[in-house]
Amino acid sequence: MVEEGRGRRQPLAGIRVLDVSQVMAGPFCCMLLGDMGADVIKVEPPAVGDSSRRSMGFRLKGDDSPGFLALNRNKRSIALDLKSEADRAVFYGLARTADVVVENGRPGVADRLGIGYETLKAMNPGLIYASISGFGPGGPWAMRPGYDLIAQAMSGLMSATGLPDAEPVKNGTPVGDLGAALFATYGILSALIGRAQTGEGQFVSASLFEAALGLSIWETAELWGTGKSPKPLGTANRMSAPYQAVKAEDGYFVFAAANQKLWLSLLAVIGREELNDDPRFSDNSVRVANARTLIELLRPTFATRSVDQWVSALLAAGVPAGPIYDYEQSLASEHTRAREMVQEIAHPVEGSFKALGFPVKLSATPQAVRYPPPLLDEHGAELRRELAERGLIG
CATH class of the missing domain: 3.40.50.10540 (Crotonobetainyl-coa:carnitine coa-transferase; domain 1)
Incomplete structure (x- = not known):
């Protein structure tokens, strides 16, 4: 005891x-x-x-x-x-x-x-x-x-x-x-x-x-708000986009551009500022509606650098990001x-x-x-x- x-x-x-x-x-x-x-x-x-x-x-x-x-x-x-x-x-x-x-x-x-x-x-x-x-x-x-x-x-x-x-x-x-x-x-x-x-x-x-x-807070809110049962999104989010896992040069990581400020910071980090001029991505509501198209446009960019490079650059710019750890890695972390x-x-x-x-x-x-x-x-x-x-x- x-x-x-x-x-x-x-x-x-x-x-x-x-x-x-x-x-x-x-x-x-x-x-x-x-x-x-x-x-x-x-x-x-x-x-x-x-x-x-x-x-x-x-x-x-x-x-x-x-x-x-x-x-x-x-x-x-x-x-x-x-x-x-x-x-x-x-x-x-x-x-x-x-x-x-x-x-x-x-x-x-x-x-x-x-x-x-x-x-x-x-x-x-x-x-x-x-x-x-x-x-x-x-x-x-x-x-x-x-x-x-x-x-x-x-x-x-x-x-x-x-x-x-x-x-x-x-x-x-x-x-x-x-x-x-x-x-x-x-x-x-x-x-x-x-x-x-x-x-x-x-x-x-x-x-x-x-x-x-x-x-099931977000899911029932979506059902009652739209009249449609929510469908699987993988790692994506129902309320914000882009907000999910993506593949870097050497593995996967996650990031969350959950508002307009973070979206613009993300674009600056990855050098894709032109995407904000696209009417499909100009604000969060349309980005959520076009999330699958958006992530396909971003994939080639993320594939050019390592997980550590992207996570470090995004965090430095104030964009939430992190590597995807298995349990052994997570439990061994500082x-x-x-x-x-x-x-x-x-x-x-x-x-x-x-x-x-x-x-x-x-x-x-x-x-x-x-x-x-x-x-x-x-x-x-x-x-x-x-x-x-x-x-x-x-």
Whole structure:
């Protein structure tokens, strides 16, 4: 266990969270709460635990996958068979001490296990119960399986992702899963603030579908503004042009001429000032309409110099630009190190492993790794002792 940063009490210290979730959305939400100081207790099935412990097809040293390790720091683990009356009694003891429960089963599963919101609310009226599912607890799609790919497809997101006139492409990052986790975290924190005023808990629902749709700000604006569903643009932008990736002499880079000033600066850098006299490109609205024609006219120019030369020249002129890095390059960059976005976490089996750092920083109460990702049922005995001492289990 690592001491909290600077010895200051973290914002969620004293808040207990029961993580009754698996794989990504629920565990990511609970890890974020744990990073802010919450006491997160991961409730896992006996023997196998969270199914992501055995996912990904590769390992470091131990049996738990790197995916599990990436999503479960700052948690304690207890293995409970929620179909067993004895283990369910232990869970109820934990629920009476909890501020938050997070589950991500299909609608109805928690109720069948006897751990649904109404059951736990009767024991603990101040409980905040967050349910993350594929499509939410109601509506005609509610019982469909909750997978990021399906949410991206049915939300419309995939219809606007990828290259023009090519087969559908999903976003490489699972925005449905991770977006649902972020929206659930936002809902939980809001409910905690509300409970401080009223003393009452509430039910919070988030879904992969609503997260993918809720992040589709520009795309839905285009639909309602034009009456036409947006199409894939590759790396181009719906609101500005030119704003995308292009090929230099030795690779690809991106730039963003997002307003008229930047457009004119771009033309000066590349020596193509005549393009501003073309009525197809004289202002942003017509450049967006003619973006594919414009980029074809620019390609031969960009092919004459290297990525580093173009990026340096554009930045010097105030035009946003950058190389396209793979993850190895990005994680090795000086900026990534300066922002502490890679950390080493000590682990009883792995020795230590690399993990992403905290993507939001708090100046007075910085996050810290208080617990490494737990072994299955690592804290089961101590949690049972704690409940017995409080008279919550026999």
